[in-house]
Amino acid sequence: MFQYEKHIELYRICKCAEIYIVAILLGTVKNTLIMHSSYALLRWFAGGWHAKKSINCSIFGIITFAVFPFILQSLNLKINIWEIIPILLITLILIYYYSPSDSEKNPMVNKIIRNKAHKRSVITVIFLSILVLFLNSNTEIYIVLGIFIESFLVTPLFYKIMKVRYNNYEEYAEIN
Secondary structure, eight states: OHHHHHHHHHHHHHHHHHHHHHHHHHTOHHHHHHHHHHHHHHHHHHBOOOOSSHHHHHHHHHIIIIIHHHHHHHHTOOOOHHHHHHHHHHHHHHHHHHOSBOOSSSOOOBHHHHHHHHHHHHHHHHHHHHHHHHOOSTTHHHHHHHHHHHHHHTSHHHHHHTTOOSOGGGGSOOBO
């Protein structure tokens, strides 16, 4: 088991390195870090879709966390709080109804752990939403987009689009 955990950590470090190398080249490190951090914080509890192939994971990560912030940064959009609130509400609704979401390789069979993860996911969205409401900078859109993207990755619709099984824990005997 320890070998597996070391392998997973090395994999994550490599994926992050790919994202941040592209972010450095595009000049988006700060915004990439903000977006990626909010996404990762929510994903820690909410789970969600995992790419089946490493290359797909790399492409998703680079486009989502380096290229997308570059485009937003280039457009120099000014978004006010009234445009952000609906996105936060959609995020909260998706997380409330669909998190946590497991993967085929790591089904969440323990109901108590699933319930804790659900509560923590909702609390994380609420916490980050409150934080966003009190920020007075152009960084809040990156926090919002990070958690919005993660909220979409836990939905049955996204699993269906990606042609992967949803609610994988149902295939196993449930552990209380």
